Amino acid sequence: MRDLISFRGTKLPKKPGGREHGPRAAYEAGRDLEAAGISVETPDGRIDFHSLRVMFVTGLARGGVHPRKALQLARHSSIELTMRVYTKLQTSELASCQDCLPDTPDVATAAMAG
Numbered sequence: 001m002r003d004l005i006s007f008r009g010t011k012l013p014k015k016p017g018g019r020e021h022g023p024r025a026a027y028e029a030g031r032d033l034e035a036a037g038i039s040v041e042t043p044d045g046r047i048d049f050h051s052l053r054v055m056f057v058t059g060l061a062r063g064g065v066h067p068r069k070a071l072q073l074a075r076h077s078s079i080e081l082t083m084r085v086y087t088k089l090q091t092s093e094l095a096s097c098q099d100c101l102p103d104t105p106d107v108a109t110a111a112m113a114g
Helices: 002-008 022-035 049-062 067-074 079-085 091-100 107-113
Strands: none
Touching: 022 049, 049 067, 067 079
């Protein structure tokens, strides 16, 4: 994916109307992969466009990329599409989020002091 991003650079072309979707987007992604020297044929078969997008957006989320930046890199029209459809997180990844929360006061101690 890094090769593809560096190939595409910061300019993310879009079709007239500002959206990329359907077979045309899959065709253009295949063309971009080929131009970046990434084969769409693998020992296990052909790269699936939707799965590639899920892998890309999920990788961005796991890397801590801000959702708005992920939306733009994926060329999505809504944050809901980016987060609900294309971001797949494991339960183990969600469990680590609680480490970001501040310590909560002991309820019994707070009740006695108050």
